[in-house]
Amino acid sequence: MRPFVANGAAIILKGILRAKDVDINLPRETIYKIKMPWKFLAFTCGEHIFVNNLLWKSYDELGRIIRHERQHAEQFRRYGWGGIGFIVRYAVAQIVYGYAANPFEMEARFAEINAPR
DSSP states (O other): OOOEEETTEEEESTTOOOGGGSOSOOSSOEEEEEOOSSSOSEEEETTEEEEETTTOOSHHHHHHHHHHHHHHHHHHHHHOSSSSOHHHHHHHHHHHHHHHHOHHHHHHHHHHHHSOO
């Protein structure tokens, strides 16, 4: 499967989406459309965003999901992988605050609405 480019980022979505379908600037992250065995809409690992192809219902919702996950990619860039990097910080925040009050999730939810499209 060959990726196509939308606003500078490779999008690997089995040709289902076109660049004009997702009104969002994607400078770095690679987005994969996959089937997930769990009920997450998406997850991010570094600069790779994995979107559950069974759960999003519209391109508007997909844009919101991507904006949310792009913020997590930015958090990976900010805190890195090693030592007390993003994954450790996220896990500790999840234990201490829970999902709804996790500062990393709150930042990502803010980005869903306020990030440039």
